[in-house]
Amino acid sequence: MCGIVGYVGDKQARDVVIEGLRRLEYRGYDSAGIALVHDGTIAGDKRAGKLANLEKAIAETPLPPSTTGIGHTRWATHGAPNDVNAHPHLGSTGRVAVVHNGIIENFARLRDELERAGHDLVSETDTEVAAHLLENEVLAGVDLTAAMQAVCRRLEGAFTLVAVDGQDPSRVVAARRNSPLVVGIGEGENFIGSDVAAFIEHTREALELGQDQVVTITRDGVEVSDFEGNAAEGRRYHVNWDLAAAEKDGYDWFMRKEIFEQPRAIGDALLGRHDENGLLQLDEVRISDDELRDIDKVIIIACGSSYYAAMVAKYAIEHWTRIPCEVELSHEFRYRDPILTRNTLVVAISQSGETADTLMAIRHAITQKARVLAICNTNGSTIPRESDAVIYTHAGPEIGVASTKGFLTQLVACYLLGLYLAQVRGTKYGDEIGAVVRELAMMPDRVQQVLDDSGAIYALAQRFKDAKSVLFLGRHAGFPVALEGALKLKELAYIHAEGFAAGELKHGPIALIEEGLPVFCVVPPRGRDQLHDKMISAIQEVRARGALTIVLAESDDTEVVPYADVLIPLPTVPTLLQPLVATIPMQLFACELATVMGHDVDQPRNLAKSVTVE
Ligand code: F6R
Numbered sequence: 242m243c244g245i246v247g248y249v250g251d252k253q254a255r256d257v258v259i260e261g262l263r264r265l266e267y268r269g270y271d272s273a274g275i276a277l278v279h280d281g282t283i284a285g286d287k288r289a290g291k292l293a294n295l296e297k298a299i300a301e302t303p304l305p306p307s308t309t310g311i312g313h314t315r316w317a318t319h320g321a322p323n324d325v326n327a328h329p330h331l332g333s334t335g336r337v338a339v340v341h342n343g344i345i346e347n348f349a350r351l352r353d354e355l356e357r358a359g360h361d362l363v364s365e366t367d368t369e370v371a372a373h374l375l376e377n378e379v380l381a382g383v384d385l386t387a388a389m390q391a392v393c394r395r396l397e398g399a400f401t402l403v404a405v406d407g408q409d410p411s412r413v414v415a416a417r418r419n420s421p422l423v424v425g426i427g428e429g430e431n432f433i434g435s436d437v438a439a440f441i442e443h444t445r446e447a448l449e450l451g452q453d454q455v456v457t458i459t460r461d462g463v464e465v466s467d468f469e470g471n472a473a474e475g476r477r478y479h480v481n482w483d484l485a486a487a488e489k490d491g492y493d494w495f496m497r498k499e500i501f502e503q504p505r506a507i508g509d510a511l512l513g514r515h516d517e518n519g520l521l522q523l524d525e526v527r528i529s530d531d532e533l534r535d536i537d538k539v540i541i542i543a544c545g546s547s548y549y550a551a552m553v554a555k556y557a558i559e560h561w562t563r564i565p566c567e568v569e570l571s572h573e574f575r576y577r578d579p580i581l582t583r584n585t586l587v588v589a590i591s592q593s594g595e596t597a598d599t600l601m602a603i604r605h606a607i608t609q610k611a612r613v614l615a616i617c618n619t620n621g622s623t624i625p626r627e628s629d630a631v632i633y634t635h636a637g638p639e640i641g642v643a644s645t646k647g648f649l650t651q652l653v654a655c656y657l658l659g660l661y662l663a664q665v666r667g668t669k670y671g672d673e674i675g676a677v678v679r680e681l682a683m684m685p686d687r688v689q690q691v692l693d694d695s696g697a698i699y700a701l702a703q704r705f706k707d708a709k710s711v712l713f714l715g716r717h718a719g720f721p722v723a724l725e726g727a728l729k730l731k732e733l734a735y736i737h738a739e740g741f742a743a744g745e746l747k748h749g750p751i752a753l754i755e756e757g758l759p760v761f762c763v764v765p766p767r768g769r770d771q772l773h774d775k776m777i778s779a780i781q782e783v784r785a786r787g788a789l790t791i792v793l794a795e796s797d798d799t800e801v802v803p804y805a806d807v808l809i810p811l812p813t814v815p816t817l818l819q820p821l822v823a824t825i826p827m828q829l830f831a832c833e834l835a836t837v838m839g840h841d842v843d844q845p846r847n848l849a850k851s852v853t854v855e
Pocket residue numbers: 544545546547548590591592593594595596599642643644645728729732850851852
């Protein structure tokens with residue numbers, strides 16, 4: 242969701258801000274704007290639509306030189322995505338400019354108060370009240386930092402605010418509550434960003450801010466305080482990926498690049514986490530072995546693709562550890578009064594580490610005294626910071642909005658967690674764990690094999706470019722894969738797609754089957770005979786009713802051949818690990834179909850990469 246950039250230094254702020262916004266485009270947005278401090282006032286522009294619209298406007302009416310500025314890409318919440326509602330927003334006199342990510346929940350009351358005091362607010366946004374309140378303080382002689390502290394004390398909800406005062410080019414001031422914000426530390430220049438992509442080409446030194454903190458950046462310094470004005474500290478860290486990781490590297494889409502990076506990503510997710518005998522070492526799990534032995538229930542919470550990773554994790558964790566494991570959508574979890582105790586392990590899976598629904602869910606779990614472990618890809622993000630322990634997935638930056646390597650590395654982290662629990666609790670022998678670890682270690686090669694054999698998928702995308710609906714069937718660990726395949730297609734191709742547990746077909750969904758309907762079928766490995774055979778029956782049932790079957794099965798599975806209109810071969814792997822290979826053809830299909838249909842694969846309509854509002 243909204244992307245935020247702030248800069249103070251000696252470069253042209255316009256260039257730094259626009260480039261930063263470009264690198265944040267992947268977060269999803271529908272308007273963009275910039276404000277610069279120039280000659281005692283604010284100069285700026287803002288436009289609905291893509292960044293290109295803003296750049297065109299700036300090219301036609303150039304902005305004055307400035308070395309202090311802020312910028313924003315907006316994902317609309319309050320008010321339509323038009324020029325007026327785009328950020329930055331100004332106070333009454335135009336002296337203070339503000340950009341914002343999040344939702345100010347008490348904005349209606351504040352707006353009413355401002356209007357009664359004679360303020361004229363021009364947009365439909367919640368943000369504009371913050372601009373007016375800040376400017377009131379500044380006009381009363383308070384510096385921007387103190388003004389920000391005072392205003393934040395009055396705001397409710399989730400917000401990152403970044404502001405500049407037209408009469409003070411020395412500083413950019415930002416605040417955060419429940420929304421992402423990081424500081425980039427340069428030499429003779431400093432940066433603000435919603436995430437490190439905003440400034441990665443200038444510096445890889447970052448400062449993570451805590452909850453309810455205000456930060457003031459100047460050319461030569463960074464000062465952090467709480468909302469009361471007391472000095473506070475952020476956490477310094479080095480960003481371990483570089484600019485190249487945030488570029489397309491010759492691919493047409495970030496998503497395609499990220500699909501093809503998956504062998505490397507899986508390798509990195511496994512790196513250093515087991516020895517040559519398969520003994521697991523999860524150093525980041527800061528929950529003691531004794532505490533892990535006392536766990537009597539695991540609840541995994543997540544949204545979207547991460548939720549499907551959680552569904553796979555349930556099969557693995559219950560099978561390997563015999564601990565009951567529930568899986569729940571984060572946004573449902575908090576509102577049903579879940580039963581949590583000190584012995585409940587809540588696992589929060591989030592690629593971004595900023596998903597508001599998941600963040601609020603872990604906060605609820607923490608108040609109930611449960612242990613919280615995050616599985617996360619983004620260092621410096623909020624969910625791991627607030628959790629007791631974290632397993633980082635090490636996928637590298639995921640820029641395509643649709644999760645690919647993020648999802649696969651989440652699966653790897655879930656497998657590692659399940660095996661680690663089994664090791665600590667002694668529910669599996671060391672050699673059994675070692676055997677699974679050896680299979681995992683072979684996964685980068687197997688995933689590469691699926692990518693190398695993916696030619697048929699491209700033809701399939703051409704063939705189905707006019708499809709109105711596509712179904713996905715799976716069983717056991719293949720069921721979440723079917724759901725993930727359908728989600729990818731909805732997100733990218735904007736066509737109706739649904740995933741079903743194949744056993745559920747006859748209870749209703751089979752009525753959807755009609756002549757020529759494409760149905761993807763994930764066939765379990767033959768090691769699980771019953772599941773395998775039942776899946777074949779399901780394929781026969783849909784085919785008998787006219788469906789066109791695209792069957793994903795082990796490459797030497799001859800039993801499926803008579804029922805497959807299109808056969809996608811998969812390497813032979815254990816059933817629980819099959820999602821790592823079976824998901825890839827679906828990712829490629831969605832990416833390719835969306836490309837053929839002329840859609841923007843990296844920034845699908847209406848979607849945001851990081852969903853920072855509830
Ligand atoms: C789908 C997708 C989303 C995310 C979901 C959770 O391709 O990317 O469904 O999986 O929004 O996001 P995180 O994992 O960042 O919490």
